[in-house]
Amino acid sequence: MSKKAILGHVFHAPVKGEFEHLVNACIEFDELGKISQVVTPDQHDYQSIVQKHQEQNTLTTLSDSQYLFPGLVDLHTHAPQWPQSGKGLDLPLFDWLNQYTFPLESKYKDADFRERFYPELVDTLIAHGTTTAMYFATIDNAASEYLAKVCKQKGQRALIGKVSMDEKSMCPDYYVEKSTEIALSDAEAFIQNIIAIDDKNGLVHPVVTPRFVPTCSTELLAGLGKLVQHYQCHVQTHASESDWARDFSHEKYQKTDVEIYHETQLLTRRTVLAHSIFLSESDKHTIKEVGAGIAHCPLSNMYFADAAFPLREAIDQDLHVGLGSDLSGGPIPSIFHACLDAVSHSRVREAGTNTHLMQNRGEPNTRVSFVEAFWMATHGGGLTLDLPIGVFQPGYLFDAIVVDTNAKHSQVRVYSDLDSPRDILEKIIVHTTEPAISSVWVNGNKVK
Ligand SMILES: [Zn+2]
Structure with a gap:
């Protein structure tokens, strides 16, 4: 050879x-x-x-x-949100999702629409040095499979998830699965079709992708957990992204997101939890025990998280952690930029911002270094995905x-x-x- x-x-x-x-x-x-x-x-x-x-x-x-x-590893990015990158980031998350994101994501069932934007996005990420991306696609199977074909054709390593969301009370009526049964059969067909598209190349991988706890029924989460155990594939989802998301799980289930994912068999060595802002000590213990990972998305967190992710602690406690652009909650398609954002975010966290306090505004000794951020962007990302890269x-x-x-x-x-x-x-x-x-x-x- x-x-x-x-x-x-x-x-x-x-x-x-x-x-x-x-x-x-x-x-x-x-x-x-x-x-x-x-x-x-x-x-x-x-x-x-x-x-x-x-x-x-x-x-x-x-x-x-x-x-x-x-090559740079982007652990969390929403492929369909590329055309809205830079729009509406002064809105709260709920308004941003409903005014911009859900209407846009629903358009990808149209072949002309997805063919206009997915190739451009993948080209853009490759041009910025992203050799591996973990993508949320949309709820539409054909559109999500098309994204996998684009990544394979352009040669990008990609982990791709058809989004699962069936909770009718939490999703717009134009953008929700028809039923839990259809959601599960679509999720399984998607896994099988991505395995076929990859054709043993090892370049594109299927990812089970419950959007987040509020948009998923308990039956859907449990069914997806069974698929994960059967196919041993990756999982991606959002965990405890904001006060609202954290409180939703506490009020509906009296549990944390991590506890819910763990109970439904969705938390594995190949699970990537985006954001994970509000983790309990017990959550962190569970994440470490199963070897799951966290996608830290510092720029998106500044807009939507209501707080700063405890990155210093995650690194020191040896959790698997890497970086995500979170397009388009974060508008910049560059993981080098995410490194800069991670350092900036940690320094603001350390210093604090409330000028009404004469001292002790922040959390001492919580900054991270550029070298640590670089590790997250490369080797840390590879470890999080359980792939030999970085x-x-x-x-x-x-x-x-x-x-x-x-x-x-x-x-x-x-x-x-x-x-x-x-x-x-x-x-x-x-x-x-x-x-x-x-x-x-x-x-x-x-x-x-
Ligand atoms: Zn996200």
């Missing part, structure tokens, strides 16, 4: 809270995209490996202005991006006499925009 290799400056975060900067590292991967070795100039076989790939014309060599990163090590898949600080319209400025490797990493996180991402690989295939 012929292998390829890439040679250049590398940043990645194999260990939480730390980063590695490898100078002139050579990363070799096979036809299936699996990394076979990572060698640096101090290793005895380095020269022979580089030379072999030069002779076989299988080596890509980066320039001094180019930096290789693991770090350059043998056995992992070669999902990668190149940031070229000298690219046309790049806003990243690196001064080699002033900037340490850590400085360069932080500047790239903060200042990288789409034009600076010069190439993107997924599974060893170049997709940008």
